[in-house]
Amino acid sequence: MMDTTTPTDESGFGPIDTPTFVPVDPDFATRIRDSFVRQSFMATLGVRLGTVAPGRCDLLLPYRADLCQQNGFLHAGVTAALADSAAGYAAYSLMPADSDVLSIEFKHNLLAPAVGERFLARAEVQRAGRTIVVVQATVFAEADGRRKAVALMQATMMRMAVASG
Amino acid sequence: MMDTTTPTDESGFGPIDTPTFVPVDPDFATRIRDSFVRQSFMATLGVRLGTVAPGRCDLLLPYRADLCQQNGFLHAGVTAALADSAAGYAAYSLMPADSDVLSIEFKHNLLAPAVGERFLARAEVQRAGRTIVVVQATVFAEADGRRKAVALMQATMMRMAVASG
Amino acid sequence: MMDTTTPTDESGFGPIDTPTFVPVDPDFATRIRDSFVRQSFMATLGVRLGTVAPGRCDLLLPYRADLCQQNGFLHAGVTAALADSAAGYAAYSLMPADSDVLSIEFKHNLLAPAVGERFLARAEVQRAGRTIVVVQATVFAEADGRRKAVALMQATMMRMAVASG
Amino acid sequence: MMDTTTPTDESGFGPIDTPTFVPVDPDFATRIRDSFVRQSFMATLGVRLGTVAPGRCDLLLPYRADLCQQNGFLHAGVTAALADSAAGYAAYSLMPADSDVLSIEFKHNLLAPAVGERFLARAEVQRAGRTIVVVQATVFAEADGRRKAVALMQATMMRMAVASG
Numbered sequence: 001m002m003d004t005t006t007p008t009d010e011s012g013f014g015p016i017d018t019p020t021f022v023p024v025d026p027d028f029a030t031r032i033r034d035s036f037v038r039q040s041f042m043a044t045l046g047v048r049l050g051t052v053a054p055g056r057c058d059l060l061l062p063y064r065a066d067l068c069q070q071n072g073f074l075h076a077g078v079t080a081a082l083a084d085s086a087a088g089y090a091a092y093s094l095m096p097a098d099s100d101v102l103s104i105e106f107k108h109n110l111l112a113p114a115v116g117e118r119f120l121a122r123a124e125v126q127r128a129g130r131t132i133v134v135v136q137a138t139v140f141a142e143a144d145g146r147r148k149a150v151a152l153m154q155a156t157m158m159r160m161a162v163a164s165g
Numbered sequence: 166m167m168d169t170t171t172p173t174d175e176s177g178f179g180p181i182d183t184p185t186f187v188p189v190d191p192d193f194a195t196r197i198r199d200s201f202v203r204q205s206f207m208a209t210l211g212v213r214l215g216t217v218a219p220g221r222c223d224l225l226l227p228y229r230a231d232l233c234q235q236n237g238f239l240h241a242g243v244t245a246a247l248a249d250s251a252a253g254y255a256a257y258s259l260m261p262a263d264s265d266v267l268s269i270e271f272k273h274n275l276l277a278p279a280v281g282e283r284f285l286a287r288a289e290v291q292r293a294g295r296t297i298v299v300v301q302a303t304v305f306a307e308a309d310g311r312r313k314a315v316a317l318m319q320a321t322m323m324r325m326a327v328a329s330g
Numbered sequence: 331m332m333d334t335t336t337p338t339d340e341s342g343f344g345p346i347d348t349p350t351f352v353p354v355d356p357d358f359a360t361r362i363r364d365s366f367v368r369q370s371f372m373a374t375l376g377v378r379l380g381t382v383a384p385g386r387c388d389l390l391l392p393y394r395a396d397l398c399q400q401n402g403f404l405h406a407g408v409t410a411a412l413a414d415s416a417a418g419y420a421a422y423s424l425m426p427a428d429s430d431v432l433s434i435e436f437k438h439n440l441l442a443p444a445v446g447e448r449f450l451a452r453a454e455v456q457r458a459g460r461t462i463v464v465v466q467a468t469v470f471a472e473a474d475g476r477r478k479a480v481a482l483m484q485a486t487m488m489r490m491a492v493a494s495g
Numbered sequence: 496m497m498d499t500t501t502p503t504d505e506s507g508f509g510p511i512d513t514p515t516f517v518p519v520d521p522d523f524a525t526r527i528r529d530s531f532v533r534q535s536f537m538a539t540l541g542v543r544l545g546t547v548a549p550g551r552c553d554l555l556l557p558y559r560a561d562l563c564q565q566n567g568f569l570h571a572g573v574t575a576a577l578a579d580s581a582a583g584y585a586a587y588s589l590m591p592a593d594s595d596v597l598s599i600e601f602k603h604n605l606l607a608p609a610v611g612e613r614f615l616a617r618a619e620v621q622r623a624g625r626t627i628v629v630v631q632a633t634v635f636a637e638a639d640g641r642r643k644a645v646a647l648m649q650a651t652m653m654r655m656a657v658a659s660g
Contacts, residue, residue, distance in 0.1 A: 070201075104274070104627060126441065176617070270486055283508075292607065297488065395514070401533075414570075434604070
């Protein structure tokens with residue numbers, strides 16, 4: 001959400017070294033899709049995989065009345081699931097082929113009632129280490145063609161080496 | 166999870182002032198049940214309301230194969246939903262009758278794969294202010310009659326005044 | 331850190347309603363400076379107040395060898411103090427004159443060793459409610475004229491009404 | 496803070512498998528003390544190392560007027576530093592001799608104004624994996640011989656292998 005790349009920066013600090021994310025596995029998008037279809041909870045919620053790119057993943061969810069809390073807003077567990085899976089796949093895009101990704105933890109802030117016709121979770125890697133990957137995600141609600149941020153996540157993902165097929 | 170009440174304490178610090186939670190609304194349990202049945206997502210997941218007490222709430226969930234991530238463990242969004250709702254109702258138990266409860270934010274640590282026959286989220290209020298209530302929750306998995314902590318939550322809940330009926 | 335404002339957005343979602351922060355108190359910068367000088371810990375650390383703008387605050391800190399953890403990196407408590415104060419003042423900039431600001435909670439991710447000649451914490455409000463304000467902050471380290479993100483914070487601030495002078 | 500070990504448990508769940516922490520390095524206390532004295536920021540704050548035990552660490556801090564925020568309460572960066580170092584050493588107590596410990600992230604809730612004559616951070620490991628250790632900590636303030644919880648932390652620590660001396 002933060003724009004920290006303004007070229008004219010009154011802080012007097014030097015230019016920012018922004019990480020460029022080069023995937024080590026060129027087939028990362030296939031690997032993400034294969035994992036996504038194995039996440040049964042995504043199908044249960046009705047989540048669809050959107051754009052995947054190195055260090056980034058979008059997930060989309062239409063509103064459903066059976067995913068709500070007591071006031072008819074999307075339950076925080078649903079926005080958390082959406083943001084967590086998007087964050088996991090954003091991290092996974094940068095991992096070697098013989099990897100699995102696990103959530104270590106996430107922090108989820110609810111900004112506004114999650115009401116709207118459909119929802120978008122957009123996750124972007126902030127720092128990719130060999131084992132630990134830190135990701136930020138925003139959940140947007142769309143209503144009447146306008147998009148509004150309704151939740152934020154800051155998450156820590158972990159690479160697990162797996163026996164390659 | 167922490168036991169900080171040991172009477173013999175080598176820190177040399179005085180005894181702990183542990184908050185005693187006295188509900189201001191004697192009908193808090195009814196109010197929680199009424200809100201719980203309006204959370205459509207709890208029914209979608211198959212969650213059942215367990216014990217409610219002043220400053221505490223238990224939620225129970227049998228394992229279901231359609232609530233999982235890519236390895237067949239319960240999805241972190243499910244354990245988060247369970248812990249968040251338990252935390253919300255633990256906070257709600259201490260609020261006046263003309264209140265609604267909203268999640269401001271939560272932090273969720275995954276400790277171990279969420280595998281087992283059924284799951285228990287237990288939430289306990291740590292600090293109840295007039296507007297802000299801080300809650301900790303643990304999610305346990307039960308397998309073969311043994312219970313194991315698989316996730317932790319530290320959450321901030323907020324009281325919203327509502328027009329009384 | 332996230333750039334979610336790309337005009338061409340393959341998600342198919344509508345344009346983002348980005349909040350525009352209009353301060354209700356035109357003297358917010360004076361109010362922030364008055365509060366900052368009362369934070370004795372900022373002087374103890376050697377922190378300097380940088381740019382303040384509606385919904386934003388920069389804090390600057392030169393490296394000091396007595397602020398470190400066991401490997402000579404800035405201690406996480408120092409980067410947390412820097413980011414927390416910046417986040418608090420970013421929130422405070424949008425509050426009415428008769429307000430004080432309190433931290434409810436924050437989440438701090440360490441991205442890389444906090445080494446460098448000086449440090450910048452930049453905080454930006456993500457959502458400003460009447461009582462609750464959500465802020466994200468990044469701590470940058472500068473070395474050899476280059477700036478690198480070393481820590482992130484996602485924080486929740488609260489407005490407290492105070493008797494006006 | 497949570498007591499989840501009550502033998503009579505109306506949830507109907509089986510007994511809890513509580514982890515027993517057996518240190519792999521019998522000299523863990525010496526290792527912690529050696530690391531603690533290298534944390535220059537602890538000396539700057541005036542922190543003293545208290546009890547260390549397998550999976551647990553206490554740190555103590557007398558009140559000082561130069562460690563405060565704008566209202567004379569201990570700054571949240573100070574309580575965070577105290578809790579983070581205690582959490583790190585609680586984790587470190589369970590690591591092999593050829594280890595260093597790094598904070599991945601922490602979440603800090605401020606429960607009440609941090610006022611008092613002295614402060615105690617008590618950290619307890621909740622889950623010790625080979626690489627990742629999850630810790631909870633409570634910061635207590637003591638005034639007039641009574642102790643009160645003023646802040647909570649839920650933290651993730653990481654083991655780094657180091658070349659043994």
